[in-house]
Amino acid sequence: MLVYNTKTRTKEEFIPQRSGEVRAYICGPTVYDYCHIGHARTYINFDVLRRYLEATGYDFIHVQNFTDVDDKITKRAAERGITPTQLSDEFIEEYFRDMDALNVKRASRYTRASDYIGKIVEITERLMAKGIAYRSGGTVYFDVEGAGGFGELVSGIEGAVTDPIMSLGKRGPFDFVLWREGGEAEQSWDSQIGRGRPGWHTECVAMAMDSLGEVLDIHWGGMDLIYPHHECSALVARAITGKPFARYWMHNNFVTLSGEKMSKSAGNTAYIKDVLEGFRAEVLRTYLLSKGYRERMEYSEAGMERMEKTYDLMVEGAAEARKGGGGAGVSSCIKEYADAFFGALDDDLETGQALAVVERLSWEITGGAPDKDFAGASRIYDAVEGVLGIKLGR
């Protein structure tokens, strides 16, 4: 399979470290609010990657975190008069409700940042011992220059950041927080390096390494995480192990609303739970897979209405294909379609192209091409359900 690696900005042949086994980590949500359809796109595409690799014979180990240590969590919890843990619990439950509805397979393991404070402290101490982290006041910073600078995933950051925060005591403008003394109201933990709480970037390193070892096969996330989160995580990991954090970095593009990235602060957010009040979950899943994961995708109700028709057509096609049972052979025309379908997925998970094949087949099999032989078509619909994870009704 070819996958686009953010690190090299090219499609590469996917080869895991151990044959037959894939160790993959995906950044989960910060659990202080409901998930929107951008989250859905991220986890659905990753889910398809998993299903595809499993279908081709790999053992896929999928670890996903929940970021439950964060300013937004303490703030939101304080507003509601509950503990950060109560708030996180609530939205983790909501996360599962949404993802189960969308037929996203559960991860092999879920980790919570708050369970990894000890490991995070350990990492911070190791970095301090190596001289790559330094204390300034109550804060421990990571020395970006000292670690060799950025460049694992991004370049030209200096040009993007017009006003790097050069707060008192930081050695370099891009140095980031590993550990910060916490105030009374915030989440904080006692540790050898003082009472406080960790920075975001070390959390994922601690969780991923603990669960999957020093080098991941695949690290996935939304492309808004490339910088700073993944770049910084990669730097931390390399500083500790001397090895790259991940062999393949994969990032999906955004879902836009009226041409703009959804943003909670700007108020243009389509929550999964709200969308599912008006549309079936299978339609949303199909919609979010109707373009390749690296393309930007515009969400609109009009688009969803169109997708309902496409989805219904696929359901009809599946019913038609399964009418005759399954025993018969595979016609040459179905073989072509199957090749196109799996070929699309094999080429960097081109789900949009794969779906286009199914759409065409569905149109033809339901009457559009009466002269063609569709023997064996059910195997394609089986793959739509099994690999794309789109249920086609019963």
Next chain:
RNA sequence: GCUAGGGUGGCUGAGCGGUUUAGGCGACGGGCUGCAGACCCGUUCUACUGGGGUUCGAAUCCCUACCCUAGCUCCA
């Protein structure tokens, strides 16, 4: 600056090396209507940012230029 996705007929929007046109909207004509709308039927637009290249053949692949959009220490 860096990164990604694009530039297709009046508009919107598919197409991903060749054949039969995408489709939708609009416009035009007709049907139905006292008129209009809605609806139905038919017709019309033959397009691919500029410049190179590969090929028997390119909107489709490669190079290049220009332009647009989005993102770039809160973010999936």
